[in-house]
Amino acid sequence: MKLIIAIIQPHRLEQVKEQLYKAEVNLITVNEVLGHGRQKGIDEVYRGFKETGNLMRKIRLEIAVNDNFVEPTVNAIMKGAQSGETGDGKIFVLPLESCVRIRTGERGWAAIG
Amino acid sequence: MATFAADSATTLQPGIQTAGVPAPKIDAGDTSWVLISAALVMLMTPGLAFFYGGLVKRKNILGILMQCFIILAALSIQWVLFGYSLAFAPGKGFWGGFGWFGLNGVGLEPYADYSATIPHQAFMIFQAMFAIITPALIIGAFAERMKFSAFLIFTLLWATFVYDPIAHWVWGVGGWLKNLGALDFAGGTVVHVNAGIAALVTAIVIGRRNCYDKYSSPPHNLPFSVLGAALLWFGWFGFNAGSALGANGLAANAFVVTNTSAAAAALSWAFLDWKFNGKPTLLGTVSGAVAGLVAITPAAGFVGVGASIAIGVLVSVFCFIAVVFVKRIFGYDDSLDAFGIHGIGGIWGALATGLFATKSINPAGADGFFFGNPRQLWVQLLAVVVTIVYTFITTYIIYKVVDKFIGIRVTGKEEAMGLDLTQHNERAYTMLE
Numbered sequence: 073m074k075l076i077i078a079i080i081q082p083h084r085l086e087q088v089k090e091q092l093y094k095a096e097v098n099l100i101t102v103n104e105v106l107g108h109g110r111q112k113g114i115d116e117v118y119r120g121f122k123e124t125g126n127l128m129r130k131i132r133l134e135i136a137v138n139d140n141f142v143e144p145t146v147n148a149i150m151k152g153a154q155s156g157e158t159g160d161g162k163i164f165v166l167p168l169e170s171c172v173r174i175r176t177g178e179r180g181w182a183a184i185g
Numbered sequence: 186m187a188t189f190a191a192d193s194a195t196t197l198q199p200g201i202q203t204a205g206v207p208a209p210k211i212d213a214g215d216t217s218w219v220l221i222s223a224a225l226v227m228l229m230t231p232g233l234a235f236f237y238g239g240l241v242k243r244k245n246i247l248g249i250l251m252q253c254f255i256i257l258a259a260l261s262i263q264w265v266l267f268g269y270s271l272a273f274a275p276g277k278g279f280w281g282g283f284g285w286f287g288l289n290g291v292g293l294e295p296y297a298d299y300s301a302t303i304p305h306q307a308f309m310i311f312q313a314m315f316a317i318i319t320p321a322l323i324i325g326a327f328a329e330r331m332k333f334s335a336f337l338i339f340t341l342l343w344a345t346f347v348y349d350p351i352a353h354w355v356w357g358v359g360g361w362l363k364n365l366g367a368l369d370f371a372g373g374t375v376v377h378v379n380a381g382i383a384a385l386v387t388a389i390v391i392g393r394r395n396c397y398d399k400y401s402s403p404p405h406n407l408p409f410s411v412l413g414a415a416l417l418w419f420g421w422f423g424f425n426a427g428s429a430l431g432a433n434g435l436a437a438n439a440f441v442v443t444n445t446s447a448a449a450a451a452l453s454w455a456f457l458d459w460k461f462n463g464k465p466t467l468l469g470t471v472s473g474a475v476a477g478l479v480a481i482t483p484a485a486g487f488v489g490v491g492a493s494i495a496i497g498v499l500v501s502v503f504c505f506i507a508v509v510f511v512k513r514i515f516g517y518d519d520s521l522d523a524f525g526i527h528g529i530g531g532i533w534g535a536l537a538t539g540l541f542a543t544k545s546i547n548p549a550g551a552d553g554f555f556f557g558n559p560r561q562l563w564v565q566l567l568a569v570v571v572t573i574v575y576t577f578i579t580t581y582i583i584y585k586v587v588d589k590f591i592g593i594r595v596t597g598k599e600e601a602m603g604l605d606l607t608q609h610n611e612r613a614y615t616m617l618e
Binding site: 081083086104106114115116117118129157 | 244395396399598601602607608610611612616617
């Protein structure tokens with residue numbers, strides 16, 4: 073079991089979702105986050121006061137998958153989120169120790185799907 | 186404005202001095218009502234900003250608010266410098282000319298051909314608010330993708346070469362549509378058909394938003410849109426009842442039919458939503474109210490309350506079809522339905538005036554189709570067709586000229602980041618604190 077965390081551009085969310093559904097990954101959690109990597113933020117100016125290096129809005133996806141779904145999920149996110157420009161984001165794949173479905177009490181791989 | 190069907194403004198009510206009589210007298214009630222109405226109409230443009238602003242993605246709301254607010258500023262200046270002169274100075278030509286440049290000759294005494302009982306400058310500033318909101322209506326068509334600098338130039342050119350001439354033809358002394366007998370009480374043709382057609386043209390030539398091809402673009406703040414629609418409804422009393430240009434019975438009639446039509450149209454759209462989309466939606470209901478206000482605008486001084494219910498119920502049917510079905514079939518991205526509501530609603534209102542107008546409401550007006558005068562419908566249709574053709578062509582030319590010199594559309598990257606940050610270096614909402 074793996075936990076996939078992806079940081080993507082907000083306007084790519086719809087495309088990523090569409091690719092995930094195509095790959096039959098239907099269970100995702102979406103967060104709105106702030107951050108920046110290599111992409112430079114845009115300066116903001118309020119009554120002459122400049123705020124530099126601002127954090128950009130990003131979308132963070134969390135998807136728990138069984139091992140055979142790791143590659144399809146990563147590929148789907150890549151397909152939906154890649155524009156080739158800085159700021160496209162990152163995908164992290166983490167080991168996942170356990171998973172419990174609250175409704176049934178199932179554990180492990182059965183609880184994920 | 187209420188009076189352009191008549192030979193001069195003074196035939197509206199008995200007791201008002203005619204144009205030839207010297208020193209017309211200023212009426213305190215009329216003057217205060219028109220000044221208050223001007224303030225009411227002024228509030229409509231920020232109201233429109235919130236109506237539109239709530240409908241866009243939240244990275245673009247400042248862009249919308251800024252476009253509306255800068256129009257309020259820029260066209261206020263354009264109007265007192267030369268806009269009012271082009272639209273309203275006497276003349277039989279393409280527009281009124283520069284005779285009243287810088288309000289030269291537009292003083293504090295009444296100008297009887299427009300309004301015999303209020304200061305000329307009161308009439309001028311009331312008209313200014315119409316000249317301001319009309320180009321602001323078009324914003325809905327190209328929302329979320331126009332460069333701010335290009336927008337400013339486009340808007341100033343459009344106001345000067347489209348709004349000012351058409352206002353002159355319909356309302357100005359010597360205007361040829363006015364002399365033809367076309368009825369437009371408060372601006373159905375000049376404001377709504379005009380802005381609606383310009384909206385359709387710009388939506389088509391600027392192209393669809395990048396997000397729009399496959400995905401819907403849900404409103405980011407519907408409560409803002411409801412607030413904006415409520416401000417529009419409120420301000421519209423000045424728009425329509427103020428167009429009587431006096432504190433009189435005609436103003437009361439316009440007030441009543443305006444409210445009634447908005448109400449009928451709001452109900453009508455809510456039930457259409459209920460039937461075709463499963464649930465009555467808030468956005469549909471307030472869109473219906475705005476459509477009802479649009480449709481009653483040309484008719485407000487010529488029709489009774491029964492007709493206003495019919496006009497309101499039917500405008501929602503037509504606009505619903507345009508927004509829900511026609512737009513989808515043809516695939517143009519009239520993002521906030523400026524054409525679907527103002528264009529379609531304005532055309533219906535202008536034609537409905539030709540159907541339902543009656544001299545029993547306004548002796549200075551005319552009878553419509555249902556009151557034994559089918560010719561009026563043809564005059565109305567002619568005024569609409571002329572406006573559509575002229576606006577369509579001129580808007581297209583202005584767009585292409587501005588696009589050639591500075592480029593109208595933002596880059597794909599700017600569109601993705603949003604107009605707030607890329608055009609104004611600001612954002613509307615912070616996430617942390």
